[in-house]
Amino acid sequence: xxxxxxxxxxxxxxxxxxxxxxxxxxxxxxxxxxxxxxxxxxxxxxxxxxxxxxxxxxxxxxxxxxxxxxxxxxxxxxxxxxxxxxxxxxxxxxxxxxxxxxxxxxxxxxxxxxxxxxxxxxxxxxxxxxxxxxxxxxxxxxxxxxxxxxxxxxxxxxxxxxxxxxxxxxxxxxxxxxxxxxxxxxxxxxxxxxxxxxxxxxxxxxxxxxxxxxxxxxxxxxxxxxxxxxxxxxxxxxxxxxxxxxxxxxxxxxxxxxxxxxxxxxxxxxxxxxxxxxxxxxxxxxxxxxxxxxxxxxxxxxxxxxxxxxxxxxxxxxxxxxxxxxxxxxxxxxxxxxxxxxxxxxxxxxxxxxxxxxxxxxxxxxxxxxxxxxxxxxxxxxxxxxxxxxxxxxxxxxxxxxxxxxxxxxxxxxxxxxxxxxxxxxxxxxxx
Amino acid sequence: xxxxxxxxxxxxxxxxxxxxxxxxxxxxxxxxxxxxxxxxxxxxxxxxxxxxxxxxxxxxxxxxxxxxxxxxxxxxxxxxxxxxxxxxxxxxxxxxxxxxxxxxxxxxxxxxxxxxxxxxxxxxxxxxxxxxxxxxxxxxxxxxxxxxxxxxxxxxxxxxxxxxxxxxxxxxxxxxxxxxxxxxxxxxxxxxxxxxxxxxxxxxxxxxxxxxxxxxxxxxxxxxxxxxxxxxxxxxxxxxxxxxxxxxxxxxxxxxxxxxxxxxxxxxxxxxxxxxxxxxxxxxxxxxxxxxxxxxxxxxxxxxxxxxxxxxxxxxxxxxxxxxxxxxxxxxxxxxxxxxxxxxxxxxxxxxxxxxxxxxxxxxxxxxxxxxxxxxxxxxxxxxxxxxxxxxxxxxxxxxxxxxxxxxxxxxxxxxxxxxxxxxxxxxxxxxxxxxxxxxxxxxxxxxxxxxxxxxxxxxxxxxxxxxxxxxxxxxxxx
Numbered sequence: 001x002x003x004x005x006x007x008x009x010x011x012x013x014x015x016x017x018x019x020x021x022x023x024x025x026x027x028x029x030x031x032x033x034x035x036x037x038x039x040x041x042x043x044x045x046x047x048x049x050x051x052x053x054x055x056x057x058x059x060x061x062x063x064x065x066x067x068x069x070x071x072x073x074x075x076x077x078x079x080x081x082x083x084x085x086x087x088x089x090x091x092x093x094x095x096x097x098x099x100x101x102x103x104x105x106x107x108x109x110x111x112x113x114x115x116x117x118x119x120x121x122x123x124x125x126x127x128x129x130x131x132x133x134x135x136x137x138x139x140x141x142x143x144x145x146x147x148x149x150x151x152x153x154x155x156x157x158x159x160x161x162x163x164x165x166x167x168x169x170x171x172x173x174x175x176x177x178x179x180x181x182x183x184x185x186x187x188x189x190x191x192x193x194x195x196x197x198x199x200x201x202x203x204x205x206x207x208x209x210x211x212x213x214x215x216x217x218x219x220x221x222x223x224x225x226x227x228x229x230x231x232x233x234x235x236x237x238x239x240x241x242x243x244x245x246x247x248x249x250x251x252x253x254x255x256x257x258x259x260x261x262x263x264x265x266x267x268x269x270x271x272x273x274x275x276x277x278x279x280x281x282x283x284x285x286x287x288x289x290x291x292x293x294x295x296x297x298x299x300x301x302x303x304x305x306x307x308x309x310x311x312x313x314x315x316x317x318x319x320x321x322x323x324x325x326x327x328x329x330x331x332x333x334x335x336x337x338x339x340x341x342x343x344x345x346x347x348x349x350x351x352x353x354x355x356x357x358x359x360x361x362x363x364x365x366x367x368x369x370x371x372x373x374x375x376x377x378x379x380x381x382x383x384x385x386x387x388x389x390x391x392x393x394x395x396x397x398x399x400x401x402x403x404x405x406x407x408x409x410x411x412x413x414x415x416x417x418x419x420x421x422x423x424x425x426x427x428x429x430x431x432x
Numbered sequence: 433x434x435x436x437x438x439x440x441x442x443x444x445x446x447x448x449x450x451x452x453x454x455x456x457x458x459x460x461x462x463x464x465x466x467x468x469x470x471x472x473x474x475x476x477x478x479x480x481x482x483x484x485x486x487x488x489x490x491x492x493x494x495x496x497x498x499x500x501x502x503x504x505x506x507x508x509x510x511x512x513x514x515x516x517x518x519x520x521x522x523x524x525x526x527x528x529x530x531x532x533x534x535x536x537x538x539x540x541x542x543x544x545x546x547x548x549x550x551x552x553x554x555x556x557x558x559x560x561x562x563x564x565x566x567x568x569x570x571x572x573x574x575x576x577x578x579x580x581x582x583x584x585x586x587x588x589x590x591x592x593x594x595x596x597x598x599x600x601x602x603x604x605x606x607x608x609x610x611x612x613x614x615x616x617x618x619x620x621x622x623x624x625x626x627x628x629x630x631x632x633x634x635x636x637x638x639x640x641x642x643x644x645x646x647x648x649x650x651x652x653x654x655x656x657x658x659x660x661x662x663x664x665x666x667x668x669x670x671x672x673x674x675x676x677x678x679x680x681x682x683x684x685x686x687x688x689x690x691x692x693x694x695x696x697x698x699x700x701x702x703x704x705x706x707x708x709x710x711x712x713x714x715x716x717x718x719x720x721x722x723x724x725x726x727x728x729x730x731x732x733x734x735x736x737x738x739x740x741x742x743x744x745x746x747x748x749x750x751x752x753x754x755x756x757x758x759x760x761x762x763x764x765x766x767x768x769x770x771x772x773x774x775x776x777x778x779x780x781x782x783x784x785x786x787x788x789x790x791x792x793x794x795x796x797x798x799x800x801x802x803x804x805x806x807x808x809x810x811x812x813x814x815x816x817x818x819x820x821x822x823x824x825x826x827x828x829x830x831x832x833x834x835x836x837x838x839x840x841x842x843x844x845x846x847x848x849x850x851x852x853x854x855x856x857x858x859x860x861x862x863x864x865x866x867x868x869x870x871x872x873x874x875x876x877x878x879x880x881x882x883x884x885x886x887x888x889x890x891x892x893x894x895x896x897x898x899x900x901x902x903x904x905x906x907x908x909x910x911x
Contacts, residue, residue, distance in 0.1 A: 169603070186599070186600060188476075191473065191475035191492075191495045193495070193497065340604060340605075341604065342603075342604070343603065343604035343605070344603050344604065345581060345600070345602070345603045345604045345605060345606070345607035346474075346476045346581075346583075347475070347476040347477070347478055348476065348477055348478050348479075348518055348521050348522060348580075349478060349517075349518070349521060351521075351581065351604055351605050351607070352521035352522070352524045352525060352605060353521060354604060354605070355524075355525070355560060355604065355605040356521075356524060356555060356557070359557040359558075360557065363557060370556065376554065379517075379554075383514075383517040383518075383520075383521065386489050387478060387481075387489075387490065387514065388478075389475060389476065
C-alpha cells in the first residue's frame with residue numbers, strides 16, 4: 001500500500017472519533033490558524049491551488065466550483081456536505097463519518113469561512129445509523145467546545161451546522177435533489193441553468209461538496225497546496241478512499257494514492273478474489289460506471305484519467321469485484337432493478353426507460369428473451385444518454401451498455417438457450 | 433435585444449426569454465407537454481428538444497435562455513429522432529384508449545404521436561397498470577394510466593390557484609398525482625382548470641365524463657355572467673350538422689361544457705368553477721309564455737297591455753337588470769329612460785358557500801354588467817321601500833322582492849326563468865338569455881367583451897332590446 005495517507009492517518013479505536021482524541025491528533029488547530037491568520041480568499045486560493053477534484057463521482061475541481069460564488073453579492077450563501085452516499089458499492093464517506101466526524105466538521109467550518117457561509121448543512125443518508133450518531137455527537141461536542149455556533153473561538157466568525165437526514169432516496173445524492181429535499185419538498189433534481197452555485201438552496205448560491213472532498217480541506221490548508229499536490233498525479237492530486245466489495249478477500253475502505261497500480265491493489269492489498277477464483281471484471285466506481293474486464297484493468301492505475309481513457313470512470317470509488325463464473329445477465333438484472341426502483345419519475349426518458357429496461361431483463365432472465373432485446377436495451381440506454389435532468393438516466397445507460405459491450409455473448413447465450421451459460425449465482429460460494 | 437437564429441431565421445428575442453418563448457413569439461412551433469406559458473418551468477417531458485448548431489447533443493428549449501448569436505435547430509435529424517424516442521416512451525405505459533377517452537380529438541399526446549412518431553410501440557412487455565377513476569375531488573376523476581406526469585396540474589395548484597392541493601406521490605413509473613388529505617381539491621374554486629391544462633385525458637370532468645365526443649361540439653365565444661370579472665369563455669354545444677333526432681333532442685340545445693377562452697386583459701387562460709357550471713344558472717326552467725295575471729297570452733297582447741299601463745302611469749318606476757347587455761341597457765335608456773324613474777337592480781348575490789372575492793379572478797359583485805348599467809342609470813336600488821306615489825313598477829330580471837311594490841301599483845315583469853312572481857304580475861313578458869342573443873358586457877375594469885348566440889330563441893320569447901323600443905310606442909291614438 002502506498003505510504004502517503006491524508007485521511008486514514010490514525011489507528012481506528014473505539015474512541016478515535018471523539019473530540020478528545022481528535023484534538024490529540026492536532027484537530028482544530030488548522031481552524032484556529034485559518035480564523036486568526038487567513039482571509040477567506042486565501043483559503044479559497046489554497047484550495048484552488050491544490051487542484052483537488054470532487055470525490056463524489058463527477059471529479060469536478062472544488063476550486064472551480066467555489067470560484068463561482070461571489071462573496072460580496074449581498075446574498076446569504078450556503079454550504080452543504082453531501083453525505084447521501086447511495087451509489088451501490090460505495091461506502092467510503094461512511095468511514096469518514098464514523099471514524100473522523102470532527103475532520104468533516106472542522107473542514108466544513110473552514111469552508112464556510114472561505115465561502116462566507118453562516119449556515120452549513122450535512123445531508124446524511126437516512127440508512128446511516130452509526131454514522132449519524134457519531135456525526136451528531138461530534139457536532140454537539142464542537143458546539144460545546146466553541147468550534148461551531150456564534151463567535152467561533154472568540155472571533156467574529158459564526159457558523160451553524162445542521163444535520164439533515166434523508167429518507168432513503170438514491171436521487172437525493174444528486175446535489176440539486178438533495179437541496180430540494182432539505183427545503184422539504186419532493187427531491188426532484190433541478191434543471192440547469194441555473195447552476196447551484198448561482199441559485200441553490202432556498203434560491204441562494206450554494207456549494208455542495210462530497211464528504212471526502214470536504215474532509216481533505218483540513219489537510220490542504222494545514223500543510224499547503226504544494227504538499228497536497230506532492231501526492232497523487234499532476235492532474236489529479238491527493239488520495240482516494242476506495243471502498244471495495246464483491247468477490248474480494250478483504251473488502252473494506254482503503255486509502256490509496258491516485259495513480260496506484262490497480263491489479264496490485266486488488267491482488268495484494270485486498271487479498272485477491274475470494275475463494276482463489278480468477279478475476280472476471282471490475283465495476284470501478286459505483287454501478288453507474290462502465291464495467292471493465294480483468295484484462296482491461298491489468299495495465300491500469302487508479303487514476304481517473306487513465307480509467308476514463310479506458311472508457312470508464314473511477315466515479316465515487318465504490319469498486320465491485322466480479323469473480324469468474326458470475327452471470328452478467330443476472331448482474332445486469334440486479335442493477336436495472338435498482339435503477340427502476342430509484343428513478344424519481346420526473347423526466348420521461350428515465351421514468352419510462354428504467355422500467356422498460358427492467359422488464360426486458362426480467363423477461364430475459366425468466367427465459368423469455370427475444371433476439372431484439374439486446375438492441376432494445378442499447379436503444380433505451382441511448383435514449384437516456386445526456387437527455388435527462390440529472391445524471392441518473394445517463395448512469396443507468398452507461399451501466400447497461402457497459403455490461404452489454406463486454407459480455408454480449410452471455411446475453412445471446414441466455415436468450416438462445418433460455419438459461420445462463422454460467423451457474424447463474426451472483427454470490428460467491430464460500431467453499432469454492 | 434439579443435439576436436438569435438432559429439432554423440437560420442434571424443429573430444430579435446427579448447433578453448429574459450427562453451428559446452421556447454422566443455420561438456412562440458415568432459410563430460415557430462416547438463412541441464411541449466409540461467411547459468405552460470403561465471406556469472414555472474418543469475423541463476421534464478423533454479419533447480421540446482432542440483439542437484444548437486455544431487453541438488452533437490439535444491437540449492430542451494423551455495429552459496434555455498436566449499443569448500446573442502445563439503443558433504437553434506428545431507427540426508434537425510437528431511431532434512426528430514429524439515422526439516420520436518420521447519413519443520415511444522410517452523406511450524410506453526399510456527393505455528392508448530383513445531376510443532373511450534374524453535380527451536380524444538383535442539389531446540396533445542394524440543396529436544404529437546401522429547406528428548412526431550406515428551410508429552407502433554417497440555415494447556412487447558405489459559404496461560404498468562395503475563388507478564382508474566381515482567376521485568381527486570367531487571368534480572374531477574383521475575386516470576393514472578393515462579397520466580404522463582407532466583406536473584402541470586401540480587404546478588397550477590401551487591402557483592396559480594395557490595391551494596397546494598395536488599402533489600405527486602411514489603416515484604419512477606409508479607408516480608401518482610394525488611390530492612393532499614388536509615388540503616382537498618374540492619376547496620379550490622379554480623380546480624377545473626387542471627382538466628384543461630392536462631395534455632392527456634388523465635384529469636376528467638365528472639360533469640362532462642362520457643357526455644360527448646369533442647368533435648361533435650362547437651365552441652361559441654361568450655362571457656361568463658357569474659361575476660363582474662366577465663371572463664371570456666367558450667360555451668361548447670352540439671354542432672348543427674351533428675343534430676340528434678332519435679336520441680333526446682334536448683341534447684342539441686344544451687351547454688355541454690364551458691372552457692376558458694384565453695384573454696390576457698381579463699382572465700388569462702383561466703376561469704373559476706362557477707364559470708364551468710354556467711348550465712346551472714342558464715339552464716334553469718325557462719319562462720316561455722307571456723302572461724297577464726297568470727293567464728297565458730300571446731306576446732303581442734302582452735306588449736299592448738304593457739304599453740297601456742305605461743301610457744296611464746303617473747309615477748312609473750323601473751328596475752333595470754345588471755344582467756342586461758350594453759345594447760339592451762342603451763335601448764332601455766333611449767326608449768323608456770325619460771319616462772321612468774330608473775334604478776339599477778342587482779339581480780344576483782353570492783350564494784351560500786360561494787367564494788366571495790379573491791385576488792385571482794373572483795369578484796364580490798356576482799353580476800356581469802353593473803358598470804355599464806350604472807353609467808346609464810346612476811341610481812342604485814338600495815332595497816328600501818319605493819315611493820308611495822308609484823303607480824307602475826317595471827321589473828327587468830331577477831332578484832326583486834315584490835313585497836316592496838306599493839299597494840295598488842301595477843307591475844310589468846320581464847324575466848327569463850320560471851318564478852312564482854311571474855304569474856302575479858299584471859303583465860309578464862319572457863325575455864331571452866345570453867346564449868340566445870348577441871351582445872356585450874362591460875366588466876368591472878371597463879373592458880367590454882362580446883358574447884355570441886349558441887341556440888335559437890323561441891318565438892314566444894321577447895328580445896329585450898327590441899322589446900324596449902316596442903314598449904315606448906304609445907297605445908293612445910294621437911288626437
